[in-house]
Amino acid sequence: MSANSRFIRRIYNLLNKSFGPQYWWPGDTPFEVCIGAILTQNTNWKNVEKAITNLKNEHLLSPIALRDTSLSELAGLIRPAGYYNIKARRLKSFISFLFDEHEGSLSKMSKQPLEELRHKLLNVHGIGPETADSILLYACYKPIFVVDAYTKRIFSRHKLCEEDSDYRDIQNLFMKNLPNDVKLFNEYHALIVKLGKDYCKKKPNCLKCPLGGKQWNLKL
DNA sequence: GACCAGGCACATC
DNA sequence: GATGTGCATGGT
Numbered sequence: 684m685s686a687n688s689r690f691i692r693r694i695y696n697l698l699n700k701s702f703g704p705q706y707w708w709p710g711d712t713p714f715e716v717c718i719g720a721i722l723t724q725n726t727n728w729k730n731v732e733k734a735i736t737n738l739k740n741e742h743l744l745s746p747i748a749l750r751d752t753s754l755s756e757l758a759g760l761i762r763p764a765g766y767y768n769i770k771a772r773r774l775k776s777f778i779s780f781l782f783d784e785h786e787g788s789l790s791k792m793s794k795q796p797l798e799e800l801r802h803k804l805l806n807v808h809g810i811g812p813e814t815a816d817s818i819l820l821y822a823c824y825k826p827i828f829v830v831d832a833y834t835k836r837i838f839s840r841h842k843l844c845e846e847d848s849d850y851r852d853i854q855n856l857f858m859k860n861l862p863n864d865v866k867l868f869n870e871y872h873a874l875i876v877k878l879g880k881d882y883c884k885k886k887p888n889c890l891k892c893p894l895g896g897k898q899w900n901l902k903l
Numbered sequence: 904g905a906c907c908a909g910g911c912a913c914a915t916c
Numbered sequence: 917g918a919t920g921t922g923c924a925t926g927g928t
Binding site (some may be wrong): 725726727729730733734762763764765766767768769770 | 922923924925926927
């Protein structure tokens with residue numbers, strides 16, 4: 684086993700021991716996961732929850748209901764999640780894709796092979812790498828590792844990737860060094876977000892961080 | 904009142 | 917292909 688692989692697994696074990704299971708994604712249905720993945724782009728999850736609650740209260744959390752909702756009404760309801768005009772359009776483009784390609788059915792969409800579906804999702808307006816991979820992993824249960832701002836910040840601070848590593852570089856760091864396991868990818872990303880929220884914001888709080896101290900050259 | 908949060912598309916060089 | 921900018925609310 685390579686040194687990288689040992690590091691990656693050791694960090695997972697540390698986080699898992701410190702935080703325990705995270706029960707991700709925070710959403711009731713695969714469809715809600717997709718909506719949340721778009722709404723949470725560059726946005727605090729608390730604000731996303733308000734927007735999702737609004738949609739639930741209006742009984743709009745289904746592909747058909749959202750398809751039949753006007754852009755302006757949708758924008759008004761998701762307002763708390765920020766960038767609401769842009770995100771309303773992004774939600775609509777995802778819904779259009781779902782109906783055009785998969786009869787409005789997430790379970791049909793999920794039957795597509797991973798790489799083919801990923802490629803198609805990336806062609807949907809408003810869906811980039813992180814949103815696509817969140818949908819693939821947490822809504823379609825495909826084995827793909829989600830990289831977010833926390834992942835990049837934490838791993839570059841600890842010199843486990845370069846500061847200018849791109850999305851695929853970091854994703855490969857995990858996927859080449861871990862077994863191809865949906866449950867593991869699910870839990871690992873969730874633990875990274877937990878670590879990020881609690882200890883590794885832009886101004887880090889290293890004192891009680893499970894990764895230990897202010898020394899950002901991890902010695903495990 | 905500044906700074907930040909689980910990105911992405913687009914313009915410009 | 918790299919770099920900069922707009923999008924926007926709500927919490928600290």
